[in-house]
Amino acid sequence: MDYTTALDALVKWAERTDSVRGVLVTGSAAAGDVHPLSDRDIEIYAHHVESLLEDESWWNGLGEVLVAERLANGVGPPTRLIYYAGGKLDFTLIPAGELATAVHTRPFQVLVDKDACAPQSPSSVEIPNPPGTDDVDEAIQWGYAAALMCAKAVVRDELWSAKLRDNDLKDELLRMIEWDHRWRYGASIDTRYLATRDEHLDGC
Numbered sequence: 001m002d003y004t005t006a007l008d009a010l011v012k013w014a015e016r017t018d019s020v021r022g023v024l025v026t027g028s029a030a031a032g033d034v035h036p037l038s039d040r041d042i043e044i045y046a047h048h049v050e051s052l053l054e055d056e057s058w059w060n061g062l063g064e065v066l067v068a069e070r071l072a073n074g075v076g077p078p079t080r081l082i083y084y085a086g087g088k089l090d091f092t093l094i095p096a097g098e099l100a101t102a103v104h105t106r107p108f109q110v111l112v113d114k115d116a117c118a119p120q121s122p123s124s125v126e127i128p129n130p131p132g133t134d135d136v137d138e139a140i141q142w143g144y145a146a147a148l149m150c151a152k153a154v155v156r157d158e159l160w161s162a163k164l165r166d167n168d169l170k171d172e173l174l175r176m177i178e179w180d181h182r183w184r185y186g187a188s189i190d191t192r193y194l195a196t197r198d199e200h201l202d203g204c
Contacts (some may be wrong), residue, residue: 017046068083
């Protein structure tokens with residue numbers, strides 16, 4: 001997939017579709033930190049989100065579609081994760097009225113802003129607050145609990161449960177590793193979600 005061509009086509013579609021008021025690119029592509037296998041995270045702000053969920057022609061024409069995940073996301077905005085031959089586009093569909101008040105903690109790019117109301121992109125990643133004593137205690141307690149339950153599940157030959165509890169343990173370990181690396185390398189270090197491409201974790 002040629003992302004430049006796909007995004008150009010998306011912009012042309014958005015500009016001629018009156019319901020669509022804004023299109024933003026978020027994630028690593030917007031921050032200028034693109035990996036060869038990076039996808040593109042796109043927020044579409046529209047007056048009639050439901051109509052975009054029902055009509056799939058707008059993303060079908062952007063490339064050869066291999067797989068489509070249609071997620072309702074509970075209380076959050078619905079998403080469409082589209083896997084194309086050679087690429088992937090992740091669409092989040094949001095009511096148009098929320099564009100002016102949208103909050104992003106990482107840089108983004110504005111592709112379409114028909115009403116000139118898109119917020120200004122942050123120039124850097126928001127620095128999280130350091131963990132408190134309660135946060136650290138919770139991570140330790142939850143981690144130990146997950147480890148104990150994982151071992152118990154293995155002994156009982158409940159391997160699916162063991163795998164789930166192992167994931168819980170790793171979640172807590174990752175949380176503590178991120179705290180450690182922000183302390184070692186500075187609070188502004190971007191550990192990302194699940195430590196994606198964090199060079200400081202190579203030796204862990």
